[in-house]
Amino acid sequence: MADLVTRLTAVLPDGAVLTDPDLLRVHQRDEADLVPYGTPAVVVRPRTTAEVVAVVRAAAEAGVPIVPQGARTGLAGAANAIDGAVVLSTVAMDRIVEIDPINRYAVVQPGVVNASLAAAVAAAGLRYPPDPGSWESSTIGGNVATNAGGMCCVKYGVTAEYVLGLEVVLASGEVLRTGRRTAKGVAGYDLTKLFVGSEGTLGVITEVVVGLRPAADTSLTLIALFPTTAAAGAAVAAISSGGYAPSLLELLDQTHLKAIEALRPMGLRTDAKALLLAAVDTGSRAAGDLAEIEAVCTAAGALEVFAATDEVEAAELLRARRLAHPAMEKFAADTYPEGSGGIIVDDIAVPRTALAAMLDGIEKIAAEYALPIGVVGHAGDGNLHPNIVVDRLDPDSVARGRGAFDEIMRLGLGMGGTCTGEHGVGLLKKDWLEQEIGPVGMAVHRAIKGALDPTRLLNPGKVV
């Protein structure tokens, strides 16, 4: 190992090789709670593709695994370190190489922060839609590696839809270029999409060509409060089947409503069982579309509907949704006051028609396992995040949390759902991936992993 550190120090610039124990600890894990992690032997922060190649070759020769990391905002443990591994952090590869406004693409290094790219392309009159919750800190490389989602997906899709091409350093140290910079192209196997979402197990992404869109029209926004989750689910189904194209269709359950009111009182009715937040960005049709969605919510039994009359009010309505995570963290801290509150953040997507049944099922599971479970999610996509609140210092509470997690997975898959809508597999969902795709699917995964990384150098133990 000392040899490897010496070699890494020789091939990388000053300051790019970290061995300070405090810094190693910083790079142990992403934001997934209650998922195992190890301590790396060394953390490297290359700045160029050539430096990544040097790292991969050095690690391969030493037989030491590599764990690629972005901003470590992931929620499935995909970036969690392995004891003795090389953590390859891409955060110093943070250059926006090119923005082409006519051909509508940008070329970026993987360490560019999502919000930085969004701002840079907005300055060119364009838009990079993907907006994971972590967008102000997460990197494009991490977004691509996990195929990150966000609130925009109901209309604009997940990260994969915006990745036109990649540069990837393979386990062999060779540099692969995939995809294209043209608007259209179908040459050969879609290697680009194979690497998107592969969580660093097939190669290290060193450059990304992302497709851009015209700037969106201003959004009009409403919130609707429902007396039952069934009524909220019915409203989502009616909006989806009504031919509307909401740019946002989010759900908060009663646990979240109460937690948000406790964190920052906004006057939300906490007797409501669910809140829907909807937005449209359909230009001159937006006012009409919003009025129709309002009518759909009322017809589905909404207790109250508030439509924002201007952008300031719309931002107010969005604030409740944005407070979901800090509110649940405060709720966890209040529930287990010794600082031992932990949240298992789950992520499941079900057919939209199964939304209400899924919400009811989660409520029953919370009662059965005697744990608070708050649900927030991208209702328009059928993508829910049940947040299971446990006492991390109480093994029984943690065991019940894991039991509830498994029960939620089982319920969702039984409804024709998938074990991850946007957070990815990492370590958290490995068993459930196998449940979902079965032995043939797993065998194909292993065959591809074996073909591209025969010595299992790259992020071993994740996904497959």
Next chain:
Amino acid sequence: MADLVTRLTAVLPDGAVLTDPDLLRVHQRDEADLVPYGTPAVVVRPRTTAEVVAVVRAAAEAGVPIVPQGARTGLAGAANAIDGAVVLSTVAMDRIVEIDPINRYAVVQPGVVNASLAAAVAAAGLRYPPDPGSWESSTIGGNVATNAGGMCCVKYGVTAEYVLGLEVVLASGEVLRTGRRTAKGVAGYDLTKLFVGSEGTLGVITEVVVGLRPAADTSLTLIALFPTTAAAGAAVAAISSGGYAPSLLELLDQTHLKAIEALRPMGLRTDAKALLLAAVDTGSRAAGDLAEIEAVCTAAGALEVFAATDEVEAAELLRARRLAHPAMEKFAADTYPEGSGGIIVDDIAVPRTALAAMLDGIEKIAAEYALPIGVVGHAGDGNLHPNIVVDRLDPDSVARGRGAFDEIMRLGLGMGGTCTGEHGVGLLKKDWLEQEIGPVGMAVHRAIKGALDPTRLLNPGKVV
């Protein structure tokens, strides 16, 4: 071989095994001209996944390759038979299994014709956008296997964007299910997209889950005629960078204009060097968007612009575009009157900003190789189809045609383009795929092919 036919006859229903030499000849090739093909030993038309499994197992045991075929409307020879192979035609697998209007997906067998699916989902108030030129006869399985494009792509993308999941029979005879039926999902490697566009080289697609969209608004349409290709290219760049989202942005060059006027006089100005056809389907904004696009065309130097005032007139304008292929066939027949006229249909995509330079380059190549080359294409995507007209009975003419084809490929790749925008690799573009993606890209293709089809049973010699 007799043994294999006996076994296939035993495992398939009556009429599903064809050995009549006339029928074998019918199944020799797709619509790619001047691309090699062989004669299969037997053609099978299974109706179920279980029957496909039986065919794959029987062929594997006999060591005989399988060539999957849809409606044979492909333009790259990907479905061309190999001497002595089993042709596995999916045309009898033509059931629409399910249409779910709320969750917005349909489940279909691969032999369902694109137009049949489009009609069925339209009856449910929804839309399946992909519209390859062959949509009235080509099958969804073939569309998926080649990742087919069409005129809608400038706004709605290629087939891949609509494939949520697949059922695939692997070379081992195992049945793989990929993807999902939910709106969103990122579980594991994106095997779905790996099979899309793999042209039958990795597995036989036996079921497809396609995502659906709300019905589109009525389109408004215009045509604009330009004195130079540079002016037309400038208009395309201005429309693309202006934030418009045309639902169609097509180009016809002067050769096509003249050919169309010769086939069916429509009063088009044949002194124009290029025609652009644009449409918008932006609802209540459409009229304003169309007027702005008209102004952009005029500012770019259009000789004339005609906007359709109603749907009948819009259909008239579309007719010129739809006549492109038959008009060029008549042109080829008129040019080489002994029935020996052949067309090498090319397919290249370049950055939109390179459109005008590409058109000029093709004109120079036509002069250099002394052959007529008509260009039609999806200008909004930078995707052009140069149609090289040769005398197929004159080896020198065919050789010049191939020379012009290679020259066009070289020019396009040099501009940052891709060797195929939507027709695929098949046999026609194999050498150019290698030029485009290089040795590392090819090695990764071969590694994946080897991992999934180690005995090279499935469509050997195509793509890789």
